[in-house]
Amino acid sequence: xxxxxxxxxxxxxxxxxxxxxxxxxxxxxxxxxxxxxxxxxxxxxxxxxxxxxxxxxxxxxxxxxxxxxxxxxxxxxxxxxxxxxxxxxxxxxxxxxxxxxxxxxxxxxxxxxxxxxxxxxxxxxxxxxxxxxxxxxxxxxxxxxxxxxxxxxxxxxxxxxxxxxxxxxxxxxxxxxxxxxxxxxxxxxxxxxxxxxxxxxxxxxxxxxxxxxxxxxxxxxxxxxxxxxxxxxxxxxxxxxxxxxxxxxxxxxxxxxxxxxxxxxxxxxxxxxxxxxxxxxxxxxxxxxxxxxxx
Amino acid sequence: xxxxxxxxxxxxxxxxxxxxxxxxxxxxxxxxxxxxxxxxxxxxxxxxxxxxxxxxxxxxxxxxxxxxxxxxxxxxxxxxxxxxxxxxxxxxxxxxxxxxxxxxxxxxxxxxxxxxxxxxxxxxxxxxxxxxxxxxxxxxxxxxxxxxxxxxxxxxxxxx
Numbered sequence: 001x002x003x004x005x006x007x008x009x010x011x012x013x014x015x016x017x018x019x020x021x022x023x024x025x026x027x028x029x030x031x032x033x034x035x036x037x038x039x040x041x042x043x044x045x046x047x048x049x050x051x052x053x054x055x056x057x058x059x060x061x062x063x064x065x066x067x068x069x070x071x072x073x074x075x076x077x078x079x080x081x082x083x084x085x086x087x088x089x090x091x092x093x094x095x096x097x098x099x100x101x102x103x104x105x106x107x108x109x110x111x112x113x114x115x116x117x118x119x120x121x122x123x124x125x126x127x128x129x130x131x132x133x134x135x136x137x138x139x140x141x142x143x144x145x146x147x148x149x150x151x152x153x154x155x156x157x158x159x160x161x162x163x164x165x166x167x168x169x170x171x172x173x174x175x176x177x178x179x180x181x182x183x184x185x186x187x188x189x190x191x192x193x194x195x196x197x198x199x200x201x202x203x204x205x206x207x208x209x210x211x212x213x214x215x216x217x218x219x220x221x222x223x224x225x226x227x228x229x230x231x232x233x234x235x236x237x238x239x240x241x242x243x244x245x246x247x248x249x250x251x252x253x254x255x256x257x258x259x260x261x262x263x264x265x266x267x268x269x270x271x272x273x274x275x276x277x278x279x280x281x282x283x284x285x286x287x288x289x290x291x292x293x294x295x
Numbered sequence: 296x297x298x299x300x301x302x303x304x305x306x307x308x309x310x311x312x313x314x315x316x317x318x319x320x321x322x323x324x325x326x327x328x329x330x331x332x333x334x335x336x337x338x339x340x341x342x343x344x345x346x347x348x349x350x351x352x353x354x355x356x357x358x359x360x361x362x363x364x365x366x367x368x369x370x371x372x373x374x375x376x377x378x379x380x381x382x383x384x385x386x387x388x389x390x391x392x393x394x395x396x397x398x399x400x401x402x403x404x405x406x407x408x409x410x411x412x413x414x415x416x417x418x419x420x421x422x423x424x425x426x427x428x429x430x431x432x433x434x435x436x437x438x439x440x441x442x443x444x445x446x447x448x449x450x451x452x453x454x455x
Contacts (some may be wrong), residue, residue: 256347266447
């Protein structure tokens with residue numbers, strides 16, 4: 001009997017050690033990126049394409065106001081309410097961060113103190129961004145106005161408030177591989193980079209499982225945000241708009257019925273306005289190329 | 296004291312009276328139905344005219360200067376009609392059938408009217424340029440669209 005419990009205890013310690021090991025943050029090598037010369041002008045395009053301001057600026061901020069990344073927007077989810085942190089170049093924000101720390105935060109989901117970020121930050125998407133785009137993005141953000149507003153803590157209950165558990169989440173759902181694979185035209189490939197690496201369309205348009213992981217088998221097949229708001233299926237299985245209709249929507253915000261929608265997608269339309277039209281066309285080509293998800 | 300006798304005729308009369316009074320009650324419960332229908336009609340008319348210019352911008356039909364100018368004039372005319380008259384206090388989502396207007400609209404009416412003024416400014420730009428050429432029409436359409444979206448974003452309850 002004593003031997004049985006000793007074995008159980010040993011097994012328990014082994015499992016805990018393995019769990020601790022497996023949930024440890026993994027960081028990528030940043031040497032190559034640090035050697036690059038950042039281009040802050042190109043960084044602005046990356047900034048809008050990646051939708052940073054949509055969450056990190058004040059709610060409803062437009063134009064120049066959207067460049068003050070003071071944080072504070074709240075995102076209600078099944079796991080709790082997440083509060084976007086200040087990412088402006090200040091003491092309260094990310095002004096002191098090195099290039100390596102920035103890359104780990106944006107692409108690995110690991111903060112400078114070594115803790116995991118919640119996947120409310122779409123680092124699984126950003127993980128696919130090129131080194132040059134990431135350092136350009138940092139250079140652009142470094143030139144934005146600073147904000148001294150303190151970041152507020154997330155309002156997340158047990159067990160999700162244990163950040164170490166996010167290591168397990170990353171093991172299960174943190175695969176940064178592209179969803180659309182196979183041969184594709186250079187235009188679709190460019191659209192895939194915009195949609196899957198930068199604009200993180202899938203974060204809202206793909207359904208999530210009980211643990212908050214994206215159900216990539218139903219990629220872009222429609223999701224739910226803010227607890228109840230339905231996000232439409234934008235695969236060819238759910239969206240029968242022509243390419244001209246989708247292009248017009250992404251550049252002007254007008255549906256084929258010439259209704260103009262608000263909500264989170266209004267931010268996306270504003271963001272797309274900063275991209276060259278060839279990029280928006282590439283995004284449209286990508287949307288036409290993703291596997292249809294039946295409604 | 297005479298006892299009230301319930302004859303079939305009296306019963307029918309009572310039923311009719313009850314029906315009338317309840318239907319009257321229904322009408323009283325939604326005094327904003329006309330205003331909501333009117334504002335939806337104005338929006339649809341605007342969407343119809345914006346769609347005519349939009350079809351040219353999308354390349355679905357050839358650019359037609361006269362048709363674009365007429366559609367732009369219609370947009371400006373409809374925009375000038377929209378006011379708080381079609382948005383009476385209380386005609387908000389949940390309180391009036393088919394209404395999607397958020398209560399915030401009446402909490403900050405000056406902001407709403409400001410956004411409406413922006414729409415009229417944008418519509419004037421569209422009128423000035425719609426007949427010039429496709430690119431100018433496209434720019435004007437974009438401005439009107441931004442004005443539409445700015446108001447919808449703040450004051451319209453999303454569907455679903």
